[in-house]
Amino acid sequence: MKRIITFALLAISLNTIAQLPASKLPPLDKSPMDMSYYPANYPLLKIQDKITEPLVMRLIYSRPQLNGRRVFGELQEYGKVWRLGANEATEIEFFKDVRISGKKIKKGRYTLDCIPYPEKWTIILNKETDTWGSFKYEQSKDILRTDVPVIKNENNEALTIVFEKSATGAIMLMYWDDVKTVLPIEFKN
Numbered sequence: 001m002k003r004i005i006t007f008a009l010l011a012i013s014l015n016t017i018a019q020l021p022a023s024k025l026p027p028l029d030k031s032p033m034d035m036s037y038y039p040a041n042y043p044l045l046k047i048q049d050k051i052t053e054p055l056v057m058r059l060i061y062s063r064p065q066l067n068g069r070r071v072f073g074e075l076q077e078y079g080k081v082w083r084l085g086a087n088e089a090t091e092i093e094f095f096k097d098v099r100i101s102g103k104k105i106k107k108g109r110y111t112l113d114c115i116p117y118p119e120k121w122t123i124i125l126n127k128e129t130d131t132w133g134s135f136k137y138e139q140s141k142d143i144l145r146t147d148v149p150v151i152k153n154e155n156n157e158a159l160t161i162v163f164e165k166s167a168t169g170a171i172m173l174m175y176w177d178d179v180k181t182v183l184p185i186e187f188k189n
Contacts, residue, residue, distance in 0.1 A: 031086035038163035061085035101146035153180035
């Protein structure tokens with residue numbers, strides 16, 4: 001009897017699902033979301049039981065593509081706040097207190113914005129999170145502004161942001177178009 005009831009419920013469920021209108025999936029995004037960790041590949045190392053140092057930070061960003069465009073000075077105007085990515089605002093989360101340009105940054109989650117110039121980028125950490133782009137950016141919510149030099153580099157089709165180990169913590173490397181910038185982040189005494 002139990003089997004008959006279970007079968008009847010399954011048949012009703014399948015019939016109900018079959019009568020639902022077909023769902024239209026959204027189109028694929030042109031700027032896929034990506035995530036970088038320090039230490040690099042932390043989730044993979046975690047499931048393989050190969051962690052040698054604790055998780056310090058995670059960056060979530062969308063990776064715009066060049067698609068034949070010139071970015072800096074054209075698509076992205078010099079001197080204007082940029083979300084350092086595409087779509088949603090780029091966010092960085094620190095799992096412990098760190099120092100950037102000598103300033104203590106408390107453990108927490110922040111948006112990561114940038115003001116690009118030909119010779120430098122002004123990197124901005126801001127308290128506002130869960131927002132799209134930098135359209136509602138408020139300078140009054142900044143917790144850090146620091147300048148990093150622009151280094152000419154080979155062309156990179158997609159914006160790429162990664163962390164590498166350094167003597168005092170890590171460096172955040174940002175590559176796009178024909179430029180590279182480096183932001184030192186200290187977390188070791």
